[in-house]
Amino acid sequence: MxxxxxxxxxxxxxxxxxxxxxxxxxxxxxxxxxxxxxxxxxxxxxxxxxxxxxxxxxxxxxxxxxxxxxxxxxxxxxxxxxxxxxxxxxxxxxxxxxxxxxxxxxxxxxxxxxxxxxxxxxxxxxxxxxxxxxxxxxxxxxxxxxxxxxxxxxxxxxxxxxxxxxxxxxxxxxxxxxxxxxxxxxxxxxxxxxxxxxxxxxxxxxxxxxxxxxxxxxxxxxxxxxxxxxxxxxxxxxxxxxxxxxxxxxxxxxxxxxxxxxxxxxxxxxxxxxxxxxxxxxxxxxxxxxxxxxxxxxxxxxxxDRGHLHHRLLQLGHSKSRAVLIMYFWCALISFGTLAYSVNSASMWIVLAVVALSGVGLVLLLLPRFRPRVPHWAESVVPPRYRRRRAALRRARAEAAAAREAAEAGRRPSAPTRTLNGATALRAGDDLEERRKAASSR
Known part of the structure; x- marks a missing residue:
């Protein structure tokens, strides 16, 4: 060795x-x-x-x-x-x-x-x-x-x-x-x-x-x-x-x-x-x-094309790192499970362990679509995507802020005037200068 x-x-x-x-x-x-x-x-x-x-x-x-x-x-x-x-x-x-x-x-x-x-x-x-x-x-x-x-x-x-x-x-x-x-x-x-x-x-x-x-x-x-x-x-x-x-x-x-x-x-x-x-x-x-x-x-x-297994994992909502880890998990489960069976084929525990780990793998595959209800007291120890109440509160606050901004925008000058960018302002200045030259020539 x-x-x-x-x-x-x-x-x-x-x-x-x-x-x-x-x-x-x-x-x-x-x-x-x-x-x-x-x-x-x-x-x-x-x-x-x-x-x-x-x-x-x-x-x-x-x-x-x-x-x-x-x-x-x-x-x-x-x-x-x-x-x-x-x-x-x-x-x-x-x-x-x-x-x-x-x-x-x-x-x-x-x-x-x-x-x-x-x-x-x-x-x-x-x-x-x-x-x-x-x-x-x-x-x-x-x-x-x-x-x-x-x-x-x-x-x-x-x-x-x-x-x-x-x-x-x-x-x-x-x-x-x-x-x-x-x-x-x-x-x-x-x-x-x-x-x-x-x-x-x-x-x-x-x-x-x-x-x-x-x-x-x-x-x-x-x-x-x-x-x-x-x-x-x-x-x-x-x-x-x-x-x-x-x-x-x-x-x-x-x-x-x-x-x-x-x-x-x-x-x-x-x-x-x-x-x-x-x-x-x-x-x-x-x-x-x-x-x-x-x-x-x-x-x-x-x-x-973009139809490979890792592409499908990304389409389900997994990040690139998580998709790689999931593929690692399935590869390890199949290869090490076969090795364990070759060492002791008479053990039913090996088969049960492989079946249980396969179930875990299926849960991992569907994890982006799995959003359990988390109690309010446990939201601080779970990933942000599972904090439904806090996420809903943030969305409500964002919508209220957007509504206030829309109300204030109604009392301000028109949107084109407020959102005038540099290129548009330059063209407007050129047009104004041309009109001045035309007036002076007359």
């Missing part, structure tokens, strides 16, 4: 320290996000935050390669090299898009190339654990096709959800934490070394996000851009592919004792199939809804 903590800290430090210089470089290079109709920020903000995140990825892999306990991951597997190759390709595509706004099909082509490079170097799905069936061995083309599909879905899901300050980095970080805990448990708890690359990838991913978040929290001083969102999406997909397709689920059954223990122990063998889906559950739902919505309107699935 100490090696992972060291790798995590180095990744955080490199990403955090380089984000400031990258921001200055983005301003000089003109890689600025202009204000568009679908955006929620109020001033142009520099992009290219993915440069610092890619540097953090490289630093994390370099440090891990020189640690005794993590070096076997590089010596016995080609997956770190495959990840770095695919990440470099998709990062370059993202940098070009942040600067020059390349076409969506060109970005899709870059994503396909990055996924293909990873597949060629061995980062692919070999088998799938199917509940009730067992381990299903995939053919070469099936595994490659499924790998490319997972990469495309994950990359675009993270890219789509990157619409509010700190949203994408925070959600990916929250999802990567339980993923790391699960992969670490599979490696050291069950002794399966095939889970080591996924543990390393998720630890580095957490460091990339944590190092960038201080610069990206509301109000953001820099955006990660496509160079960052597609990059962390690719790293997330690489970890999911590694632990899903490389770890043999049947090997977990060897550690079971009695028949009852065997039933309980086989549950984690199916979690690699479910946990990668829970990591991108919220972004994936947003992606599917966006594609359906745009296709229904006759638009391109890649056309931008």
């Amino acid at each position: 100490r090696e992972y903590l060291l790798t995590l800290c180095i990744t955080i430090a490199v990403t955090y320290l380089l984000t400031g210089p990258v921001r200055k470089f983005a301003i000089v290079a003109g890689a600025m996000t202009e204000i568009r109709a679908r955006d929620v920020h109020r001033e142009p903000t520099p992009r290219l935050g993915g440069i610092a995140m890619f540097a953090g990825l490289c630093a994390g892999l370099l440090v891990a390669d020189n640690l005794d306990n993590l070096n076997p991951v590089f010596a016995d597997s080609h997956e770190p090299r495959a990840l770095l190759s695919g990440a470099a390709i998709i990062w370059i595509v993202g940098v070009l898009d942040d600067k020059f706004e390349i076409d969506a099909l060109v970005k899709l082509g870059g994503q396909l190339i990055a996924a293909g490079v990873m597949v060629i170097q061995g980062l692919t799905i070999l088998w799938l654990p199917v509940p009730g069936v067992g381990t299903v061995l995939l053919s070469s083309w099936q595994g490659n096709l499924l790998t490319v599909t997972i990469v495309l879905i994950t990359v675009n899901a993270v890219n789509f959800v990157d619409g509010l300050d700190g949203l994408a980095a925070g959600m990916v970080c929250i999802s990567a934490i339980p993923f790391f805990l699960y992969a670490y448990r599979i490696w050291y708890g069950y002794g399966l070394e095939a889970a080591a690359p996924a543990s390393l990838f998720s630890a580095i991913l957490i460091g990339m996000c944590l190092g960038f978040l201080p610069h990206n929290m509301p109000p953001a001083r820099i955006f990660m851009g496509d160079s960052g969102s597609m990059l962390i999406g690719l790293v997330l997909a690489a970890g999911a592919i590694s632990i899903t397709g490389q770890v043999d689920p049947s090997a977990l059954n060897l550690f079971a004792g009695s028949e009852r223990d065997a039933v309980h122990e086989t549950v984690p063998s199916y979690i690699p199939l479910v946990l990668p889906l829970t990591i991108i559950a919220v972004p994936a739902v947003d992606l599917v809804l966006a594609v359906v919505r745009r296709t229904w309107r006759g638009q391109s699935p890649f056309a931008a």
Whole structure:
């Protein structure tokens, strides 16, 4: 665990320290996000935050390669090299898009190339654990096709959800934490070394996000851009592919004792199939809804709009910070709930806790429309929006003051004379001067 903590800290430090210089470089290079109709920020903000995140990825892999306990991951597997190759390709595509706004099909082509490079170097799905069936061995083309599909879905899901300050980095970080805990448990708890690359990838991913978040929290001083969102999406997909397709689920059954223990122990063998889906559950739902919505309107699935989940939260009345926190809550509930179920699937308390927290999440979603009656004595300890009596009193006083001003305005000179601005006064003075000149000439 100490090696992972060291790798995590180095990744955080490199990403955090380089984000400031990258921001200055983005301003000089003109890689600025202009204000568009679908955006929620109020001033142009520099992009290219993915440069610092890619540097953090490289630093994390370099440090891990020189640690005794993590070096076997590089010596016995080609997956770190495959990840770095695919990440470099998709990062370059993202940098070009942040600067020059390349076409969506060109970005899709870059994503396909990055996924293909990873597949060629061995980062692919070999088998799938199917509940009730067992381990299903995939053919070469099936595994490659499924790998490319997972990469495309994950990359675009993270890219789509990157619409509010700190949203994408925070959600990916929250999802990567339980993923790391699960992969670490599979490696050291069950002794399966095939889970080591996924543990390393998720630890580095957490460091990339944590190092960038201080610069990206509301109000953001820099955006990660496509160079960052597609990059962390690719790293997330690489970890999911590694632990899903490389770890043999049947090997977990060897550690079971009695028949009852065997039933309980086989549950984690199916979690690699479910946990990668829970990591991108919220972004994936947003992606599917966006594609359906745009296709229904006759638009391109890649056309931008203001119909994403975070936009809908803002339309409900949530502030940007509260919308981000609500998305964090749902992401944490899904991912950590799945992790807890994998540890003890026989506990009904876990299911009840998830259901109760889901109810809390629904209340949070409807909070702007929920205005309970607060007693007068409790109005001093609740937010202003719940102080109905005081708010009504203020409105009544404001209306009375407006009525008095309207009554006084009836006794004053006409409104145009009182509201004459500088430009109107200047034109009136010019007209008066012209009339004087005309009178003197006559």
